[in-house]
Amino acid sequence: MEKREINPWKWQNERSYVQAVEVKNPEGTLYVSGQTAINSDGISSNENMESQIKLALKNLEQVITEAGYKCSGIVRLNIYTTATDELWPHFNIIQDWVAKHNIKQATTLLEVKSLFETLKIELEATVVK
Numbered sequence: 001m002e003k004r005e006i007n008p009w010k011w012q013n014e015r016s017y018v019q020a021v022e023v024k025n026p027e028g029t030l031y032v033s034g035q036t037a038i039n040s041d042g043i044s045s046n047e048n049m050e051s052q053i054k055l056a057l058k059n060l061e062q063v064i065t066e067a068g069y070k071c072s073g074i075v076r077l078n079i080y081t082t083a084t085d086e087l088w089p090h091f092n093i094i095q096d097w098v099a100k101h102n103i104k105q106a107t108t109l110l111e112v113k114s115l116f117e118t119l120k121i122e123l124e125a126t127v128v129k
Contacts (some may be wrong), residue, residue: 001026001128003075005104017097018106021075024129025121030069034080034084034122035060036115044117049086060123069127071101081108083120087118 006020008103023029037045037052038059045052064071079094081087098105105125115122 001073003104003128008069009060013110017077018025018104019106021106023075026075028069028129030067030073030125030127030129032060032063032125034124034125035063036119036122038119044119046118049081049120050090053087053090056121056123057094057097060125062063063106064125064127067127069129070072071127072103073100073129074103074105074125075128077087077105077107078124079107080112081109081113081120082115082125084109084111086120094121107110 002024004022004024005018006022007018009019035056036059037047037055039045039055045055061071064074077098078085079087
């Protein structure tokens with residue numbers, strides 16, 4: 001697989017994403033459903049944004065790993081939140097996770113009216129190998 005990043009500007013570099021990712025000759029593509037702060041018993045978290053981000057990232061990583069892919073293969077990461085004002089103070093958690101896995105992904109951040117039950121954040125990914 002070959003990946004090429006397209007960045008006509010430099011300002012996005014500090015925001016932990018790229019403008020576009022081209023993938024040539026992938027061995028496989030994994031489309032991951034939105035991962036949230038739901039525990040292994042299927043119970044939605046009612047904790048704060050920080051805790052929910054950490055659990056959603058853990059769940060995302062678990063799905064990707066169990067599918068036989070690597071987080072470094074994420075080429076698209078969509079972030080849905082019910083409150084961007086609550087997300088921003090903790091956005092570094094996502095940025096640190098992206099850096100830890102050396103991910104260079106296209107990203108869309110959307111504030112939505114609601115998510116399932118008590119959830120505040122949902123992470124949807126496309127992963128290639």
